[in-house]
Amino acid sequence: MVEPLPSQETASLVKRLAGPSTGKAGLSKDQTDINRVIADVSKGSKFYENEKKKDKELSKKIEHILHLRDDLINRPGVNLAKTEAQVDQILHKLESERDLSQTIVHFDLDSFFASVEVLNDPTLAGKPFAVGHSVLSTASYEARKYGVRSGMATFVAKKLCPQLIMVSHSSSYSEPSHKVMEICSRYDPQMCPAGCDEGYLNITKYCAEHNISSEACVEHLRSTVFNETKLTVSAGIAPNLMLAKICSDKNKPNGQYSMPFDSVLIKSFMKELPIRRIPGIGRVSERLLESIGIKTCGDIYTHRATLSLMDKQFGLIHLLRTHLGIASNTVQPPQREERKSIGAERTFSPLQDKQKILDKLEEVCAELESDMEQTQWTGRTITLKYKLDSFEVFTRAKSFDRWISKKEELFAIGQELLLPELPLTIRLIGLRVTKLKDLRGPNPSTGIKRFFDAGNSPNPNKKPKLADSEEVPDENLPDFASPANPSVKPSSSRNEKSRTQHQSPFQRETHQCPVCDKQIPTENHAFNAHLDSCLSRSAIRQAQAEARPSPKQAQGNMLERWTKMAPKRLDR
DNA sequence: GCGGATCAC
DNA sequence: TATGGTGATCCGC
The missing domain is CATH 3.30.1490.100 (DNA polymerase, Y-family, little finger domain)
Structure with missing residues (x-):
């Protein structure tokens, strides 16, 4: 019994099945065909059925959000032009606090596990292989050409690439990882590792002391890593962590990319950037945003009135900062x-x-x-x-x-x-x-x-x-x-952390305003005064929108739970 | 405090 | 035939 689903439904399910890492990196042009194969292989399995169920629930949630949006927009007293003007005020304020003074680097080893395996077994070089057991940790670049991705089940990967060589986690990765971290920390003793194969640096001081450009500094870092470990690393250079992370992907593998330290150029970069590339925006948030017409960071501005009315659902301030290319620029080691x-x-x-x-x-x-x-x-x-x-x-x-x-x-x-x-x-x-x-x-x-x-x-x-x-x-x-x-x-x-949110290194700083990220004197008074002034604008907007107290932080979760499933139990 | 859900690596 | 493990955060209740 073939029951035809709405095409949107199938499309998103097929995409979902392709795995979490799909869409993050650049997708090849026949990704659709690859997704089709993956869906066909998965079909009928319990895993597939569960994905289908989750996809359906997300569709319902989207339907609800669209109704809510229409309801909010048509509410008496709501004036979209006025709402836009208010958002523009917030944007102006956020823009005025942009900080281009720090040079942040995100470094990322190229297919780390796979590269280590090649060092241990050079015959793997140039071949399509993957590391993992039932689920892949990493795929070599040759394997990626077939659509093989990390997070993919091995049997699915084999279907995409029958010649795929499977390598189990044979080697020790901690030694090369530590070595790379040690090298990178020479450029910033406050380095923040993010997992075993990537991390953040603030190289402002290093560049000043050695009188070199940031590009030269990162070239030096990358060649040092290669010389001492034979591993290649990609890197992004930018005025904040989010942009640096996005940049490190641009010339991968074994490349680097530098963001211009110029607000106009940054904004034009953001304009075309798919929201999925923003750290923290995954497959679900991508679909939710897409449902209200937002595919790129530029669309955030286009739909700013909607986002303002739906701050609760989407987190207005965080998206506005993203649209401007503004984020945290403080790097500190995890504690x-x-x-x-x-x-x-x-x-x-x-x-x-x-x-x-x-x-x-x-x-x-x-x-x-x-x-x-x-x-x-x-x-x-x-x-x-x-x-x-x-x-x-x-x-x-x-x-x-x-x-x-x-x-x-x-x-x-x-x-x-x-x-x-x-x-x-x-x-x-x-x-x-x-x-x-x-x-x-x-x-x-x-x-x-x-x-x-x-x-x-x-x-x-x-x-x-x-x-x-x-x-x-x-x-x-x-x-x-x-x-x-x-x-x-x-x-x-x-240490005054009660009002600070830590999510990933992007918001991990201790004395930073959660709205604008400015570094604030640690005294409670100054900090709170600043925070209040930062949030007052959203308070105005909120009053008009319908009610609800002020958003307490920039990062709103887009997925407010709106349907209550029965706390599932198997009936015996 | 609890439970569901998303996200990153 | 068959789809991982660890940790964090957010929301509603």
């Missing part, structure tokens, strides 16, 4: 105390038998205990995650008034959360611990090693930290556990 969770999960062939499922849970618990022990974290909220053989994912959580570390405890809690859900057919079990407490004292380490050993706050000036308070073993205990000391949220109160 240990910023960690929010630690977890472990495992996929296996679907299991129904209760005892077998519990065995898997126990394994996961043992793994988690070991990781927590090694990294010296404990926590008081435990979240169980399970995935059915239908690929639907669920979580169940519980918080405690004590710190959980031992596998026996983890296992007992895991069972408590899981057993009421059974019987089920499960293909994945995971456990995650949040509300963490650092068992390692704030013990600043020295040298380059800090990048690799999970942090250890390398910023001594940032945390004078009362010498005795850290001796109190229960400093992080929640209120009810230490009634005498109501000073919860130590990590927020220690």
Whole structure:
């Protein structure tokens, strides 16, 4: 029974099946054919059915958003010209705070795992091969010509490229990764690694001290990396992290691209840029934005009135800044105390038998205990995650008034959360611990090693930290556990992070206005005064739009939950 | 605090 | 035949 779906529906499903990484990089012109093959291979599988279901729900959500948009636009008192004028005011304000003074670099090793494998087995050079097990981590550039992508199931990749050579994660990647990070950190000791194969630098100081151009600096960095590791790296140079990241993709592999440090040229660059290229905009956000006519960053301006009316759904300020090509330009190493969770999960062939499922849970618990022990974290909220053989994912959580570390405890809690859900057919079990407490004292380490050993706050000036308070073993205990000391949220109160959002390095700075990213004096008064002035404009707009308090940060999630699914349970 | 969902790597 | 693991964030409730 072939039931014809609306063409939009199939198109988006076919695209969805092609995998998350499709569309991020440049797509070849016969991507449509490739997507067709992928869809055909997948058809009928449980994975496919689940993707289809998710795609349908997204379509419904879009329908709802379009109705909401029409409703808002036609609301009495709404004047689109006036709304546009107000947005233009915000744009003017944002523009006036553009900072072109810092030179940011994003570096990215070219197909890192694949390149390391070639070094270990030179016969792979020039051949289509991929690294991974059931799902690909990386594909060589030859394999990519066939449409093979990371995140793709191996059997699908083989269908696209029958000659594809599969290589399992044989080598150790950490040594070359550390070596590259060490080299890059020579150009900025505050380097921020982003995963094992990329990172951010602020080379402003380095270039000034060595009296060289940023281009020459990055050429030097890239050739040094190559000489010392035989790995090629691509890089982007720009006035902020977002642009640098986008630029590093432009001349990949083994190339670099420099953004002009000129607001007019930056804006013309952004105008044609597909929104999907913006870090943080994935396949879902892409479809949502596309539904209201936004495909490129230039379209953000065209539809600014709609976005203003639908700030709640789309996050106006963040999109406006994106359209202008404005983003954070502060680079700092990740800090240990910023960690929010630690977890472990495992996929296996679907299991129904209760005892077998519990065995898997126990394994996961043992793994988690070991990781927590090694990294010296404990926590008081435990979240169980399970995935059915239908690929639907669920979580169940519980918080405690004590710190959980031992596998026996983890296992007992895991069972408590899981057993009421059974019987089920499960293909994945995971456990995650949040509300963490650092068992390692704030013990600043020295040298380059800090990048690799999970942090250890390398910023001594940032945390004078009362010498005795850290001796109190229960400093992080929640209120009810230490009634005498109501000073919860130590990590927020220690350094004014309570109003800052960290999402990726793009917004990780400590004393930066979330609206305009200006660096603000750390005194609360100055910071809040600035923030308020920054947000007042959106407040005006909001009042007209319909109501709702002011948006508290620039980065709005586009996916407000508007349909409530029954908290799915298999009926027995 | 909990659960669902998106996103990056 | 068959589609990963870790961590973060956001939203609604």
